[in-house]
Amino acid sequence: MKFEKLNFDYILENLDISSKLGKKRVKEIQFTNDSLFLEKEFFNLEVVINLLEKNPKIYSVMKRKLSNLKDISSIVERLINGYVLDDVELFEIKIFSMISQEIYELLKENYKDLAPQNLEKVIDILDPDKIRIASFHIYNSYSIELSQIRDKIKETKDESLYDKEIELEDNVRKFISKKLLNYNQVLKSSIKRLGYLDFVFAKAQIANKLNLVKPTFANKTKIVGMFNPKVLKSLEEKERIYQKVDISLGKRVTVITGANMSGKTLTLKTLGLIQVMAQTGFFVSAESAELQLLDDICLSIGDSQSLEEGLSSFAAEMLEIDGIVKKIKKGVRPLVLIDELARTTNPEEGRALLKSVVKILDRYSIEAIITTHYDDIGKDVTKLRVVGIKKDILLESVDYKNIEDYIDYSLVEVDDGDVPEEALTIAKLLKIDDEIIKNAYEYL
Template sequence: MSNETPLMKQYKEIKEENRDSILFFRLGDFYEMFFDDAVIASKELGITLTSRNKEKGQDVPLAGIPYHSSASYIAKLVRKGYKVAVCEQVEDPKTAKGIVKREVVKIITPGTVIDTDYLDDKSNNYLLCVYIKGDRAGIAYVDITTGEFRSTEIEGEDIISKALNEIHKISPKEIIVEEKTYEDFSSKFKNYAEISEMTMQSVPFVKNSELVLKDYFKVISLESYGLKGKREAVAAGAMVLEYVLELQKYNELPINKISYDNSEDHMELNLTTQRNLELIQNQREKSNLGTLLWVLDTCKTSMGTRMLKNFIKNPLLKVETIEKRQEDIGYFIDEVLIREEIREILKNIYDIERLIGKVIMGTENGRDLIALKKSIRGSLEIIKILGNRQLFETDLEKLVGIYNLIERSINEEAPFSVREGGMIKSGYNLELDELHDLSKSGKNYILEIETKERERTGIKNLKVKYNKVFGYFIEVTRANSSLVPEDYIRKQTLTNAERYITPELKDYESKVLNAKEKIEALEYQLFKEISSGVKEENRDFQELAQNLAYLDVVTSLSDVAIKNNYVKPKVFEGFSLNIKGGRHPIVEKLVGAGEFIKNDILLDEKKSIIILTGPNMAGKSTYMKQLALIILMAQTGSYVPADYAEVGIVDKIFTRVGASDDLVSGQSTFMVEMSEVANIVNSATEKSFVILDEVGRGTSTFDGISIASSITEYIHDKIGSKTIFATHYHELTELEGKLKRAANYRIEVKETESDVVFLREIVKGGADKSYGIEVARLAGLPKEILNKAKATLKSLETKRALIEKKMKGEQLSLFGGVIESKENSVEEEKRVLTPEEEKAIGIICDTDLNALTPLDALVKLSELKKMLK
């Protein structure tokens, strides 16, 4: 016969249904965890691991936490990637017959945390679903703390990589993938360090996806949400909604609509570009220091910062939308007093999005409503200041109504708990006031009883006292026990005194204690009625929150534009990029205003490719990135760091910068480089902007030059995108004479007998020399190494000169010329070419380099190497 207790049987049944979660099992004032859950919780939370009754001869591991402080423990587990199932007592233990009924009321995962105290207030807590079918993907994501619910669709080759680019933009805390494509997605997902730390799991496809969304939003069609015919987006939306509803079993959600974002309205930024440009997070500390966000964010509210992040990661493609933002920013640049007054008020506006989310989900307290009231007051002040120039429309009557409701009902210093009373103002409810009067008059009434009993009994030191165990009682010393009346009922005997109660005292005790319970119950009831009134206007509050966030963003961007001396760029539907006096927004802020060297650029139909040469440390990468950032800023609607700027709309920005390998997938630095370049040449269009930095450096010199030249020619002839190719291969400067729309530029260097100075200026013409040893000197290499390097360099240059001299009339061109073999030509005076060498030369002469793709060039070079060995 099993010795399993009814409680453990109940626990195991519930745990069986939630095997992938840590089960918080409610027992009185504690959440208990048993077996493996207890062991995990003990380790991860730093709480004591103990055991309870033996079961089948074994101790049951046990760990517990107080239920009133569970939020911090749950947050800690969720941050570590665990799911937590919260199991509550769903019936009153006093009236339960047998074991108390318990149920899991919610399951908390990284993407479904509702306790905002443990979330980053300046970042959304997104749960995202990706649904892939063929070459199309639907993406839907929701933040249940704010009610934001969005979807989009993307299509094309390598759809998983495209989806990962979008996921990196959105930065969800949790990803769910339809189970049929989970394995394919997961294998590629792990190769991206930036997002692989996100929690990810598979979910089943939701049948009748459209019906699920229509039922939830209570609409007859999804057309009003822009989802008509968007099957993949609808499927992803239904899956993420079903997932949330399943986990938040009894919570009402602040999700009122689903918005469709057309991917054709926003610039495409792949994962590599987002990382290289350091838009939101730097690559070192993974913070926002030294990022574009760091430069642009002077927002006064967390709502504004969240919206600004979205703007930065989603530059616009429609000129009219960009110009509308520019107009709003320009207004606040001109109206200095209005801008500063509004920014001062914004400081006192709370996170309305999340406050309303708490109200809808029933997790609000009195202080949340006070914060909402203050935010309404600030909003009304802003609307008054804006006067006739209304950036948004708001139902003032509803706002005033909610303000007045909270003003007359909720105490300014309301407690955090909604169950202990003290929230409701006196004068709001007559019954509550009477109960408070009864509770407050208790001291006087006790004194009256005490005085009356002293006179009746003649016991002068008789006292009426109270404690939590016995309630109210009369205490009489033993010396006066003979004077105690017959109607006194003995309650407790002490060493030197006796304690009694009387019917009158017991009746009063009942009234006082009941009054306290009634006050707490009535206050909670009234509080929820007030919250319901606020909840009814949740759509208006969510709209107000979005409007205030936008106002915060445009005033922040106007503030930054003035302080940093930015200009309004001309954005148009065209090809050219014309920037005069451009600066890198991040580097400029780091080095200080006035210290950064300005540079120009003009790319148009006549000149679309720049081959940029110059030494390391001279500023090539900074120059290229600054151009990409100026384009991106312009298309977010922001002003830009330049003296003048014209930006033709760019559909995609690509960056191939720096060297890295991928140890997880076994790819070398050069393979990663070639993969990134392949992605660029396969995805770029004529309207794209491409940065290529030192492509081809991961292999031998001739291999690298061949690949670099082929890539440049391919972009020039086949794609036509605006491109800057920074290189140390001086040989590439020969392309200017071969490619009609290519031009050479270099970083100017000032050289003296004893020193080299990098001037950071971009000038026309190619560099004919590298300064690697000078860079090594600046880096601090020992003089012994530097001197040896100089000697070796001089020797190599001498040998090269000798070879060139011996070549005499021979023709050597790396770009389609002819190599003629003659006796006594290169290595030895009497040496002739071998048959293999002659064959290799013949292959080179017969190869049309213009027709080679980068991959073809690699294959061809590999064949030649094998032949010559």
């Protein structure tokens, strides 16, 4: 995945995955615009969430069974390639099949589409005496001749019979491997389904834990009560309140202005996170979310300085922007997220570059959100501004530790791109040297 800057890694790291099969499934996550695939993912997720609501205990039961699963993919491949399996490999298939069958029995009635395959016949091959215990050896019931040889060895202690016993056991292994080969497809299907089942249970658990909601796809973006789960968790640990934000994006490029510390970058990242979650089959961090179905997410967020290549922040940023524009001109329709475009160059050229990029994005009707400090951006954009400092409730006790509690992170649409002059207010609240503040006001 390539969306670490959006905190999607936080979502993945908090998935309660129990098995290696589930972990393998997580690594296969893809950002997709296949609406049918995503609708199926959301349907399955809803099914599991409803199952957990009806039967809360099934979560721990299922996770315990899944945690005992081993990945037998390589063993099945050896079987398909004609190898005779040894006792350890046959044991692994038996244990896998027994656990898989237990899960199948739990789900087969009402959740057949999520259940693994019925592996009862595979178990019968590996457990001819139907003892159903977690062990395997070459049972006497596999071969009358083998049973007779073993009886003779037990009675006579004749060591010359050992070679014959080994030969007959090898024949049984060949027989078992040949029979199991007929079930290679149901074994492969069960491996895949159990990995997915572990994954979808983890997605359901995190959806409940983080209060995520099912997104819908339309021709516009409208999100109510969006939040960043990682930041929300951090604030909760500090016993502070997280302010959720609403946002609606029009057909034009959206530009967000606001003073430093006003949450512009976090808003940008959270928008991207919600898009990633939706188009990888997760429920999203909002109270409701209507999104466009897009081809990709293109980012230019944070300090892009590349010491290895000797590039300045500005040069690296321009290369990122160039890559985004080239991708768009090739026909890709991404969500474009740009944080403080050209902030490291002089204001006149920076504003000109911003207008130029906006013009291109607008021409190709790209859903794009750009944060900036620049004013006078033009009229061909939707302009949003962070409300900012709550000056009516400021207290003397405000300092750098709690100043964020006095910022309103809501977004309001404005007619112009003027950025509120809150920098000096924030500087005063941070108890910056009076002379610095005084001189600054004089220059203003």
